[in-house]
Amino acid sequence: MEADEDLAPLMQSRRVREAVVSDDAEGSQSEARQQMRAWREKFGTERYRPDADAERNLIMLTSLADESHELMRRDLSRQGDWLVEHLFSAYPDDEVLLVLVDPADGSKVFTQRDVAGFYEHSKRRLVAQGTGFTLRHEYVHALHYGDMERRQQLHAFWVLEGLAALFEYYDYEPDGSITFLACAREEQMQRLLASSSLIRWRDLFSMSQMNFVAKGRNTYAHARSIFQFLAERGHLDAWYRAYVETFDEDSTGAKAFEIVFGQPIERIERRWQEWLRDRPRRPYALRDDQMALGIEPRPNENHDGVKILNVLPDTPAADAGLRRGDVIIAIDGETTPDFLDLRYRLMRIEPGASITIRYRRDEAFESVVIRPQRLSSP
Known part of the structure; x- marks a missing residue:
């Protein structure tokens, strides 16, 4: 697997972190680590690899490829650091377990329609289906509950859900x-x-x-x-x-x-x-003057990027060699977990500018430079 140069050292350290977390968990009595052991016993130790961010009191279980995992970890760190600096003053005192559910286990975990994530404070456990808006939403809950616990407050439900929903996009x-x-x-x-x-x-x-x-x-x-x-x-x-x-x-x-x-x-x-x-109507709707790649997207079963359903002929994507089944995980280093994230990345591109797309093809990660064109271009 070809690795992004900036992420390669982190991916190497993930294997070290994984070994350390596995060893530490054996004797730890924290609720999060007990939940981690229980999850791996139920769903398998091979698919769910552990990781830890000691600075942020976060334990992670994912089945993501190393590069996708490191991008997720980086995004959560940035989000958490902003929340701590501006709102919550500190990370939770207790460790929190974050589980990204493997696609094979989705129907076993999410039994309610339209539910793709949840945070259970009593178990110190955050469970999400992917790396996009649901994870961002639930991570706010994890930090918010930690802040409420320190303050001995239980905030109004509209506050809990409104703040979490705000950080979806x-x-x-x-x-x-x-x-x-x-x-x-x-x-x-x-x-x-x-x-x-x-x-x-x-x-x-x-x-x-x-x-x-x-x-x-x-x-x-x-x-x-x-x-x-x-x-x-x-x-x-x-x-x-x-x-x-x-x-x-x-x-x-x-x-x-x-x-x-x-x-x-x-x-x-x-x-x-x-x-x-005064708000614009559908500000993220496709416009004729918007920059585009020339793909038909679809949700990705691993929920870490946008899967290409079809590449339109004579478009930047076709010229760059992108194919049906490729999964776009980042543009210029910024992740694209779902189609709306991808669309917002494209909306920020100036006409004539080139971008670097990071994508996964089967098990390999590759990069390609593309110059998007306007939707209205012939």
Whole structure:
């Protein structure tokens, strides 16, 4: 297997880390390591290889190829470091086990429709189907629960799910800041806005977990939208600080909004509605002027990239030698776990610019330089 030069030392060290984690787990009584042993006994030690990030108190079990595993580990480190710097102040005190489910075990683990991941705090166990938005969502939960445990607080359910949903799609700017990106949840908000079906903030803030989940399609979209509004106004960090400081007085989060904005909650809600009305419709939809590779994509069963279903003739992908069945795992070093991630990477490319695509063909990883062209190009 040809390895990316930047990842080669890490991949070598993974084999060392794997041996260390396996040895340490034998005598460890931490909940995460007990869960790791139980998982491997149930699903097999050969497919699920262990790894550990001691700095972040994270134990990992994946069946990914080394390079995909290291990319996942790097992305989680970046996400976690941002969350700790801006919101949660520290990584969890206890180790957390992260399991990426092998495709062969998916139907045994995920028995509910539309569920592709979960975090169980009592077991210190995060389980996800792939390296994309579900993993990003659940990893926020793992860090958030650690922060709540230190503070001896249990935050409102809309806060838990809204923050996690916010991090499903985002990108880093050159200065290290984060831009939160639109997704299907924003489309749902546009439909609710058009039909005058928005949920009042105070109703959402006080909603029980059962009611929130029962109305999940709408409530998750609302909660993410509110946090995206906060982030775009530059108030996300300040709101969370105000929330934990005033939690005993108001656990819903309304008071924290009034502190940060200096206005009554009803006025802030109207500002959010105005912001929502001004949002572009389907900002990630394909446009004629968008740069493209010339492929028909499909989900990848390993959930670590975008699989090519077909390569269109006379396109950049065809000229570069990409084939049906290849899996695109990164563009210019930034991962593309699913099609929306890939589309956002392409949307940032300037006309005429070349990009480096990292892809997997069978068991081998390779790179190719491609110059995408506009969809409207002949």
